[in-house]
Amino acid sequence: MEEKRNIGVYICQCGSNISDYVDVEKVREEVAKINHVSISKTTMFACADATQNEIVQDIQENNLDAIVVASCSPKLHLDTFKNVAERAGLNPYNYVQVNIREQCSWAHSDKPVQATEKAIQLVKAGIARAGYSEALIKTKISAENVVVVVGAGVSGMRSAIELADLGSYVYLIEREYFVGGRVAQWGELFTTNETGKETIRRLYNKLMEYKNITLFTGAEIISNTGTVGNFDIQVKIRPRYIKPGCKVDPEKLQKVIDACPVEIPDVFNFNLTTCKAIYKNFESEFPEIPAIDPEHCTRCGECEKLCDDIDLGQKDEFVNIKAGAILINTGYDPYEPKTGEFGYKEIENVITLPQLKRLIELSGKELIYKNKKIHNIGYIYCVGSRQKDGENKYCSRYCCTSTIYTSIVIKNKYKDIHNFHFDKSIRTYGKLELLYREASENGDIFLQFWDEDPPVVSRNGNGTVVSIKDMLSSGKELEVDCDLVVLVTGMVPRQDNKIADILKAPLGRDKFFNEIHPKLRPVETVIDGVLISGACQGPKNISESVKSSLSAASKANSLVKKGEIELKPTIAFIDKNACVWCDECLKACPFDAIIKVQSDGKDVAEIVEAKCKGGGMCLPVCPENAINLKGYTDNEMEAMITALAD
Amino acid sequence: MEQQNELSFDTLVIGGGIAGSEAAINLANLDYKVILVEKDLSLGGKMIHLSKVFPTLDCSACITTPKVSETIRHPNITIYTYSEVKNIVKVSDKKFTATLVKKPRYVNEDLCTGCQECEDKCPVVVKDQYQYDLVGRKAVYVPFSIANPRVVNIDIENCILCGICEKVCPVDAIDFTQEAVEIPLTVKSVIIATGFELFDPTQILRYGFGKFKNVVTAMQMERQLVPTRPYNSVLRPKDGKMPDNIAYILCTGSRDETVGNPICSQICCMYSVKQAQLLLGALPMADVSIYCMDIRAFGKGFCEFYQQSIGMGVEFHKGKVAKVTEKENGNLILRYENIENGKITEVEHDLVVLSIGVLPNPEAKLLFNSPVIESDEFNYIKQTDELVCPPQTNIEGVYVAGTSSGPMDIPDSILSAGAASACSANYIRN
Incomplete structure (x- = not known):
């Protein structure tokens, strides 16, 4: 490749982010001396529209064949300036970004002289690289206008409806036998007072109107072999053991359920009750037909005797789906306290917030737990969130409001109940503050503990006592008799999160799915075509989850609707003459982007272009040096090293 | 007031802050024609004035300026800055009419190069609202260094009409005869992204x-x-x-x-x-x-x-x-x-x-003539289906993005703008 002879260099001040510590004018003077540099300028904000236009003009008027912008991290603005090059008619891969902000001014703010020196070297290296940069052409691949939505909770159902409305075909895949996720388990919801069941019914009825949505329940993605535009997904659908055409007769169903001899803890009620192996969690649950839990069913056949619609001979089914994009909406699990954590599982009247919410749903006119009418409830906040010593450093966001709202529901529903809140400072942000006010006006007592001094739950004769050193009364040691202690458990990532491995979608430090950037690309992951929304991304309330799922739906649709997707050309390529197929590259690639093919009678490696992310892991392990990375060729790298060593 | 021919678009986005820009870009990427109306002199709302933003400590200007420039360059987006809309009326399903008022800058935007010669010579100094009164600015001024569009504007309330700017302008862009222009507008849907105070x-x-x-x-x-x-x-x-x-x-x-x-x-x-x-x-x-x-x-x-x-x-x-x-x-x-x-x-x-x-921006409510847009007890735009369709207002076809519906941080504003654009696209499509 011939060296570029006509390079434009722009040194950004980034307001003063860079120029406070790096002498940008000196950098410009130094690089202006390099032969091939025909234009060198400093600029207040290289990313500002005016500067962008100036660069376009410079490229066109001076026939520049490469440009270098020394500014911030390429993570932020590589694409911005590639677009600038493209607008000017220059191949975007003849653009090189040098990071003199994070790597010079911010890292060496105590040593401005050396920071400037480093900046000069880095920019020189960037110019050397630009000299060997090659024009690369993006490849286009076809894309299916099909989106797989994983998880049919409120967020997933909402995404599916939106995508279908926008014209994509949607496969909605739900692991449970019924849709609705967590929301189906809740009663009245803040702030609309609609119940969870009602919300889910509304969404389900809407969902059923669409011909371009296929819903699979009891289904899981078990593998994926494709990439963006053409994901190749295999779905396993567990049998429901009920014939699809079953018209449910509630009375008959009850008889069948009564006949089932298997009794298991009911996870829908967070083990507060038991259920049978054939079950339906509530009458208006969707899909309407019940399910038999294959894990616990003993195949005794009692149910089959009573109902012709039961078919214990059903087998697992497998479905293959081609999809352009995948939207993960798998939600969260409630934190499960450890045995003994605030008396959980050791003291009988200690339950979790989700259990309390189910208890309200299961209770009649009085709130009764273990045959005792409840009078005093103590809520202990931040169980499993904002942990001082544990792993969960994050705040679970929804639980303060959810607890306070539940305490209000309790006050409205039952007489003579007193609520005592043992909190770590209440986070009812925004308009939710009004609920906090309402609870206070209801006479709820709020007590606050220090991080390092959490409340203690202990038995006291027949009762249970919560002791606290209360910050709001300047550290008074107080004891409250509670006949129900509710642990306000936060959100944790799904315990069974196989989907993350299957799709190689990255998790953050908090183990929730991680977006590329919370402000720039909040619903996309680094895996092209794999999007995330709802609480699988981090704690969110319903409204916030739905906002993100709507946002993700429109992003997914705009990705696949055109029928083709452009791929980055910065991928590996193999010199087939040099390759001896030792399979080292295959082992090094985390994206399964290398396959073995025959070429001229020998085995050689080949790159699957749609899968290669240009990670470069294969390059150093190749003993024959047969692999190169477009945009990062040996020529470019060697030129940079030479410039740096100069 | 001058009258101009009617303009017609798919969606009217009111407000050119981060939520409005995000909503406009999303819709434009789905191939809808968008008109974005900003009452201030330039785009970027409050976010463009911030330093680094929590919790990632990204430089705020570095995120906002490219977004602004993407908005401005997008072929499907037409922008009116220093303009307002009024009298929004829902005539029928997917048909809203409104009046766009382009306020006079007393500067010809197409001619001005933003060289600031006039600003340099202007004898009037008043408090700079974009620096929150910390320093002064002139009566003819570019709002701030990274403003987009980067053209000057004459603050006629404080201008002493000395005419120096007119004399020094190298491209004769100063025009004291400018008047407000009213343009009738027809759109299929509306997104309110008027932000907060x-x-x-x-x-x-x-x-x-x-x-x-x-x-x-x-x-x-x-x-x-x-x-x-x-x-x-x-x-x-x-x-x-x-x-x-x-x-x-x-x-x-x-x-x-x-x-x-x-x-x-x-x-x-x-x-x-x-x-x-x-x-x-x-x-x-x-x-x-x-x-x-x-x-x-x-x-x-x-x-x-x-x-x-x-x-x-x-x-x-x-x-x-x-x-x-x-x-x-x-x-x-x-x-x-x-x-x-x-x-x-x-x-x-x-x-x-x-x-x-x-605090809510009280002007949002006043833009609508018929039907009236409902607000909550604090004067934020009311979300009528907060759980299932958060951007929905009482008027079908009108959606709310960002802090118009309540206090919100930047990531949440951006997500709500994405949601509003999705709802708007669906409304037009179905």
């Missing part, structure tokens, strides 16, 4: 804002911390001294019945924690104390960010400040009840920052 702390007399010079608002502090900061350092206004003992008073104008705003502003805790971290970087010898009722670090990465500030040495005191008094040297005495020990406490600081809250 900041609480005016002069309402709380006991904090002394406007009287004690060393009591500033958080937005004024923000401007002292941005890359384009006016003093290139953090200085206290009374004597230009670098402060070394700074106090933040949280919930100034939020969670406060006495000023009619009982709700939480959702962003002040975190922006204060962020400013505290930036201050420890800008003034390594300084102490920063935050006086608060609670710290509401609830979003993704927020709690960790709050813990990081404690690790850096930011001091948190639980207690709402009752009163601020000024000493002769300009230092300030804060009186508050320290909740942790129950004692009334007085402490001295040399700079006090008021963490002012968020």
